[in-house]
Amino acid sequence: MNQKSRIDEKRAEVVIVASAFGADAIRRDGHAAWAAVAARAGADGFEVRRELFADDADSQPDALAQLGARIRAHGLWAVHSTPATLFRDDGALDLDSLRLAIDEAAAMDARIVKLQLGGTERGVATDPATLDRLMSAIAASKARVVVENGQLKAGGTIGAFDALFAALPARSGLAMTFDTGNWHWAEQDPLDAAQRLAPHVAYVHCKAVMGEGARRFAAAPANGDARFATLLAQLPGDVPRGIEYPFIPGADGSLDADAARQVARIAAF
Incomplete structure (x- = not known):
């Protein structure tokens, strides 16, 4: 039985985002090495970050297939995350970026493929031909x-997501990654976002935000963080929750203990 099977089957599945282990560590060791740590921590899934590939060879179909197989060998399922945007800076659909992300996810046999929304500060194209x-x-x-709310006003406002999903039919196939922290960078109210966008959420990126303005940074939600708990309560309870804040090394320099602790905490929120 995989370690994660020890946890209550009814809890939300927990994904560890590769960047939680540190960008330098992922680029140095490769995603597969850290997927093993995620499995030991009791995670259900592992999010691969395309921007953390060491070189272009890592994004080729054979390399992606091998990475996907290694992730599955640890008893995990994969998320393929790309920094590419679904809509270009002028608001038009970037069909090439979408198709590339889909093809890469297929090579990896990922369960979820995630892009940024992109577009302009006014939103994205929602005409029938585009949709x-x-x-x-x-x-x-x-x-x-899925498309994620980013840290910029372009691609990070509640209104842009609201307008896109309102224009799409109910079974469009597109869903949302709700990042609990990124709304702060875009000067949006996370609770308002959750109340308006919850029906479209299929994946949650979990993090608290410390600091102000340009000095903001992602952090673990504090014990008893009522605001974070209230926010999660507004979102679907049966969608995966991704940990996207840095783990804290133990006395031995290892991230294993904190990774396991954070998986249990995020599952229990």
Whole structure:
């Protein structure tokens, strides 16, 4: 039995985002080495970050297939995350970026493929022709396609997501990654976002935010963080929760103990 099976089957699945182990460590050792640590920590899934590949060879189909196989060998399922945006800076659909992300996720046999929303501060194109092209591309994806709220006003406002999902039919195939912390960078109210966008959320990125302005940084939610608990309560309880804040090394320099502790905490919130 995998270590994660010891935990209550009814809890939300927990994903460890590769960057929680540190960008330098992932680039140095590769994702697969840290997927093993995620498995020991009791995680259900592991989020691969395309921007942390050491070189272009890591994004080739054979390399992605090998990475996906190694993640599955640890009893985990994969998320493929790309920094690419679904919509370009002018608000138009970036069909090439979407298709590339879908193809890479397929090579890895990922369960979820995640892009940033992108677009302009006013939002993204929602005309029927654009939405038809979007849905046709998504229909070819085996992985669940999700878009995440980013840290900029372009691609990070509640209104942009609201308008896009309002324009799409209920079974469009597109869902949302709700990042609990990024709303602060974009000067949006996370609780308002949760109340308005919860029906579209298929994946949650969990983090608290410390500091102000340009000095903000991601951190673990504090014990008894009522605001964070209230926010999660507004979101679907049966969707995976990703840990996207840095783990704290133990006395021996290892991240294993904190990773296991944070998996249990995020599952229990």
